Each structure stands twice: as C-alpha cells, then as structure tokens.
Amino acid sequence: MTKPLLEVQNLRKVFKKADGSQHVAVDDISFHLETGEIFSFLGPNGAGKSTTINMITTQLTPTSGTIKIAGRDIRTDPINARRKIGIVAQHNNLDRGLTAFENLVYHGRYFGMTTQAAEQRANELLADFGLSEWRQDYVKSFSGGMAQRLKIARAIMHRPQLLFLDEPTTGLDPAYREILWDHVLRLNRQQQTTVFLTTHYMEEPERFSDHVAIYQQGKIRALGTIPELRQLVPAASIVYATVDAVTAPLLQELNQQPFIKEILQKDEKNLAIFPNTNDQILQQVLPIFEKQPVKLENIRLSFASLDDIFVHVTEHPTEMEVKTHA
Amino acid sequence: MHNQTTLNVFWIMVKRDLLIQWRNWAEFIFRVVMLPFILILTYGYVLPKIGVLPASFPNDLFPGMVGMSLLITGIHGTAVPLSMDFNNSREIEDRLQAPVPVMVTAWAKMFVGMIESWIGALLVLPISLIFMGQSLRLHLTTGNIFLLFLILLLSSFASAALGLLVGTIVKPNQIAAMFPGFLMPVIFTGAIFFSWSALVKLPFYQVLVLVNPLVYINEALRHTMLGASNAMPLTYSLLGILAFTILMGVMGMRRFRKMAVR
Numbered sequence: 001m002t003k004p005l006l007e008v009q010n011l012r013k014v015f016k017k018a019d020g021s022q023h024v025a026v027d028d029i030s031f032h033l034e035t036g037e038i039f040s041f042l043g044p045n046g047a048g049k050s051t052t053i054n055m056i057t058t059q060l061t062p063t064s065g066t067i068k069i070a071g072r073d074i075r076t077d078p079i080n081a082r083r084k085i086g087i088v089a090q091h092n093n094l095d096r097g098l099t100a101f102e103n104l105v106y107h108g109r110y111f112g113m114t115t116q117a118a119e120q121r122a123n124e125l126l127a128d129f130g131l132s133e134w135r136q137d138y139v140k141s142f143s144g145g146m147a148q149r150l151k152i153a154r155a156i157m158h159r160p161q162l163l164f165l166d167e168p169t170t171g172l173d174p175a176y177r178e179i180l181w182d183h184v185l186r187l188n189r190q191q192q193t194t195v196f197l198t199t200h201y202m203e204e205p206e207r208f209s210d211h212v213a214i215y216q217q218g219k220i221r222a223l224g225t226i227p228e229l230r231q232l233v234p235a236a237s238i239v240y241a242t243v244d245a246v247t248a249p250l251l252q253e254l255n256q257q258p259f260i261k262e263i264l265q266k267d268e269k270n271l272a273i274f275p276n277t278n279d280q281i282l283q284q285v286l287p288i289f290e291k292q293p294v295k296l297e298n299i300r301l302s303f304a305s306l307d308d309i310f311v312h313v314t315e316h317p318t319e320m321e322v323k324t325h326a
Numbered sequence: 327m328h329n330q331t332t333l334n335v336f337w338i339m340v341k342r343d344l345l346i347q348w349r350n351w352a353e354f355i356f357r358v359v360m361l362p363f364i365l366i367l368t369y370g371y372v373l374p375k376i377g378v379l380p381a382s383f384p385n386d387l388f389p390g391m392v393g394m395s396l397l398i399t400g401i402h403g404t405a406v407p408l409s410m411d412f413n414n415s416r417e418i419e420d421r422l423q424a425p426v427p428v429m430v431t432a433w434a435k436m437f438v439g440m441i442e443s444w445i446g447a448l449l450v451l452p453i454s455l456i457f458m459g460q461s462l463r464l465h466l467t468t469g470n471i472f473l474l475f476l477i478l479l480l481s482s483f484a485s486a487a488l489g490l491l492v493g494t495i496v497k498p499n500q501i502a503a504m505f506p507g508f509l510m511p512v513i514f515t516g517a518i519f520f521s522w523s524a525l526v527k528l529p530f531y532q533v534l535v536l537v538n539p540l541v542y543i544n545e546a547l548r549h550t551m552l553g554a555s556n557a558m559p560l561t562y563s564l565l566g567i568l569a570f571t572i573l574m575g576v577m578g579m580r581r582f583r584k585m586a587v588r
C-alpha cells in the first residue's frame with residue numbers, strides 16, 4: 001500500500017481569546033488523504049475549517065498533533081511541505097501593488113520556475129480565467145470575482161501536488177465555477193493533484209469528491225464516501241414534500257406513522273421524510289397528505305442529498321458514529 | 327542547489343519590494359526628503375543666519391542629519407510595509423508560502439530597508455550643500471571613507487533590524503502614533519543637535535539617551551566625518567551600533583517568526 005500524501009493525527013488547536021478564556025477550534029482530529037483524491041471538508045461557519053488548513057499549510061502552529069506530507073513531518077520539514085502545496089485562501093491576499101500578470105509570475109518565481117516558464121503559464125492561466133484583458137491592471141482595481149479567479153490561477157501556477165481550496169467558488173458566477181472545476185479536475189486527472197476542499201455549496205462535493213468529512217465544533221462527525229455517509233441518515237431514500245404550509249397537525253399525523261423514522265422540516269413549506277422501509281413509500285405517504293387540509297405542491301422520492309446528510313449529522317452530533325477511512 | 331534556489335527567491339522578493347517602491351517613487355522621495363529638509367532649513371540655515379545659533383552649528387549638525395535620515399528612512403521602509411502586510415492586506419502570505427525558510431522574506435524586507443536607508447542618507451547631501459554648503463568643514467581621508475562606509479553599512483543594518491521589530495509589533499492603526507511617540511523622541515535625543523559629550527552637564531540625561539541607537543550612529547559619524555575630538559570614542563560608538571543591531575535583529579527575527587507562523 002502506498003503512503004498517504006497527507007496524514008493528520010490527533011490535531012488540536014486552542015486559541016486564547018481576548019478575554020483570556022480558551023477556545024478549542026480544532027479538537028483532536030485525524031484523517032488522511034491518498035494521492036489523487038478529492039476530499040471535501042464540510043462544516044458550518046466557525047467550525048474550524050480554515051484553522052485546519054492553516055495548520056496543514058504551515059501558517060499556524062498546532063497546539064498538539066502531527067501532520068505529515070508525503071511521509072515527512074511538516075514541523076521538521078516545512079519547506080518540503082510548502083513545495084507541494086497550493087492554497088486558495090478564504091480572504092483576498094493578492095499582491096495589490098502588482099498587476100495580475102506580475103502576481104502570477106512572481107508566485108511562479110518564488111516556486112523556482114524560470115521567468116520564461118512562469119510568464120508563459122501566467123498568460124495561459126490569465127486566458128483561461130478570462131483575465132487576459134486585465135493582464136496589466138493592478139489587482140487593487142479588481143472586482144471580487146476577478147480577484148477570486150486570480151487567486152485560483154495563482155494557486156495552481158506551480159502545479160501543486162496538494163491543492164487547498166478554502167471556499168474557492170464563493171463570489172464566482174456559475175460559468176467561472178465550471179471553469180474552476182474544469183481546471184481542478186484536469187490537474188487532478190493529469191497530475192494526480194490531491195484536492196482539499198471546503199465549501200458551503202453541497203453540489204460541489206456531491207459531484208466531485210471521493211471522500212467527505214462533516215466537521216462541526218472542531219470535531220469530525222462523519223467521514224466517508226457519499227454512499228457511506230448516506231447510511232448514517234435514517235433512510236437511504238427520502239421523501240421530499242412541498243406543501244403550501246406545513247401545519248402542526250400534519251407533522252403530528254406523520255410522526256404517528258410506524259413506517260416513518262424521522263421528519264426534518266427544512267422550512268415552512270418543505271419536509272424531508274426519512275422512512276423505515278424502502279417498499280412502496282410514496283403509496284403510504286400520499287394518503288396522509290390527502291387527509292390533511294394542506295395543498296401538496298410537489299412530492300418525490302430520492303436518495304439522501306449531501307445537504308440532508310449534512311443537516312442530519314450536524315443536528316444529531318452525539319448519536320453519530322464517526323467513520324474513518326483507514 | 328538548495329541554497330541556490332533560496333538565494334534566487336531572496337532576490338526575487340527584493341525585486342518585488344523595489345518594484346512596488348519604485349512605483350511610488352514620488353511619495354518615497356517626498357517622505358524621505360521632507361524631514362531633513364525642514365530641520366536643515368531651520369537649524370542649519372535660518373537659526374545660524376539670524377544669530378540664534380553659532381555659525382559653526384551647521385557643521386556639527388551635518389553628521390547628525392545623515393545619521394537621522396538613514397535611521398528613520400530604514401525604520402520606516404521596513405516597518406510600515408511589514409505592518410500593513412501582516413495586518414491589513416496579508417499580501418505577505420504568498421511569499422511566506424514559498425518553499426524557502428520564512429526568514430528569507432524577513433531578510434529581503436530588511437535588505438530593501440537598508441537600500442532605502444542609504445538613499446535617505448544620500449539625499450541629505452544635496453540639501454546640506456544647498457543650505458549650509460559654506461559652513462561644512464569635513465575631514466575625509468581615504469582611510470576615513472572606508473570607515474565611513476562601514477559605519478553607514480552597520481547603521482543601515484541596525485535601522486532595518488529596528489524596522490523589523492517595530493513592523494512586527496506596531497499595528498497599522500498605530501502607525502500614526504509612531505511619529506510623535508517613537509520617531510520624535512529618537513530624533514531629539516539622538517545627538518543630532520548636540521554632541522553626546524556636551525551632555526556632561528546633565529549626567530542623568532547623558533545616561534538616558536544611551537538607549538537610543540541614533541546616539542551611537544551620530545557619534546560615530548561625527549567622529550569620522552569631522553575628526554571631532556569631542557565625539558564619543560569610536561570603539562564605544564561602534565560597539566553601541568553593533569550591540570543594538572544584534573539585539574534588535576534577534577528580537578525582530580523572533581517577532582517575525584511568530585507573525586509568520588502564528
């Protein structure tokens with residue numbers, strides 16, 4: 001068996017807050033990434049995702065735990081670690097006093113590319129990300145989405161083996177989201193680039209990831225492939241119903257049914273119903289709606305979406321059995 | 327091979343800083359020239375001309391102006407961009423992510439600070455020649471010029487080291503307070519307008535000002551440029567500069583490392 005590209009063992013980070021109290025941002029997490037996989041790290045705001053990335057990318061010292069990249073401890077060999085890493089940070093950290101082109105070329109030069117190679121690749125990436133026209137413009141004049149595109153281009157300039165994307169598509173329009181994924185998947189396929197992704201858009205991990213970790217309050221609540229995670233929710237198939245207005249009697253009636261394990265009210269109109277059985281569920285559910293004075297607008301049966309898995313796992317934190325793909 | 331890439335990256339980072347400074351050259355010149363200009367105009371021209379200060383005063387002032395301009399420019403050139411980089415724009419993150427020791431970024435910043443401090447010292451020359459050219463009586467021999475070069479080199483290093491320390495401590499919103507709170511005391515206790523030995527009448531003050539690195543720089547410059555017999559002995563002033571450089575350098579490096587890898 002080959003060595004994993006990234007190994008994280010019992011990683012912890014405790015911050016001192018301004019009032020002197022302590023805040024455990026990352027609480028004893030362990031996981032690993034194989035070369036060439038796409039790993040999604042999902043969690044609500046403040047879960048500790050960026051903190052985890054900062055520690056792995058040598059920007060932040062862990063309180064305890066070990067991180068190894070290609071078998072080498074990043075604490076003893078941070079330079080080797082950084083050589084393999086590319087980062088799209090959550091915030092804009094572009095060089096404001098340089099042009100778009102210079103941002104890319106300097107970055108390439110820091111990573112040992114020759115000027116010629118760096119300029120050539122910079123031009124290619126600027127074209128791909130629709131920035132050729134702004135090649136000689138200073139980054140301080142860029143719109144949010146343009147800056148985001150340039151950050152992505154910069155992170156892949158030196159063809160990293162391990163790419164960290166901290167909410168990379170925030171602020172990007174759908175066309176550039178596709179272009180980003182096009183690039184990332186191409187790097188992933190052609191150069192076995194391993195991707196560590198955090199995002200709040202569930203369709204991205206659903207489409208692209210090999211493994212997903214659901215992370216909350218510094219702890220990994222669940223980790224596995226999406227089919228594996230599906231087994232953590234009460235039912236693999238879920239009934240999604242939309243009514244004009246969810247009423248208390250409707251919920252009560254649904255709750256009394258022996259074939260229904262759990263009901264998740266998503267908003268005032270939408271319900272996710274987790275059944276006990278996979279047999280003829282719709283046929284059993286439909287009459288309940290018909291008996292109630294509500295207008296059923298839509299009903300369908302489908303596999304649990306990552307969204308539902310995420311909501312379920314984060315709302316039932318203690319019951320969850322944490323899976324690790326060891 | 328490995329050291330070769332590290333050195334390359336150092337020069338690329340230096341180039342980046344110089345490029346950005348070059349793009350703001352007018353602002354740079356203005357910032358560097360204004361302080362010595364107004365001081366030289368007042369203390370080197372107006373006050374001696376109207377008799378408030380003796381006619382020999384400009385000659386004593388000149389080394390102090392060189393030392394001051396060098397130190398202030400170097401501190402400013404290193405500290406301000408560093409403080410902004412770390413706290414506001416976080417631009418520095420890209421350089422800290424380069425596959426070289428994080429200290430290379432600090433060395434590059436200091437190197438650029440040193441270059442700026444030299445420019446700061448050089449710009450004093452034309453201003454001095456214009457306003458107090460007739461009063462200058464410099465004693466420069468070949469040996470002295472070599473010594474002078476050494477002092478300027480060491481002093482510029484001291485100023486960049488101090489800039490590194492200041493830049494990693496001061497937050498951008500505190501930069502405005504730096505002028506009255508830090509630079510002004512450094513200037514006015516820095517043996518610019520008086521020779522350190524003249525403070526013998528104020529023994530307490532004479533000891534107090536020894537915490538100011540500018541005292542040693544100016545005394546060393548005064549000694550070398552004017553052959554001044556009343557300046558602090560050269561060994562002391564050189565040791566003072568050296569000690570400050572090492573102290574500030576070590577503390578600055580430590581702070582930088584803390585900021586770079588939080």
Ligand SMILES: Nc1ncnc2c1ncn2[C@@H]1O[C@H](COP(=O)(O)OP(=O)(O)OP(=O)(O)O)[C@@H](O)[C@H]1O
Pocket residue numbers: 015016017023025043044045046047048049050051052090
């Ligand atoms: N330097 C710091 N000092 C103190 N607390 C910090 C520091 N950095 C992060 N935290 C705290 O650690 C927790 C995790 O922050 P982090 O930025 O890692 O969250 P996140 O999962 O990336 O959230 P988001 O989805 O909003 O980006 C938060 O509660 C945050 O306030």
Ligand SMILES: [Mg+2]
Pocket residue numbers: 049050051090166
């Ligand atoms: Mg974050």
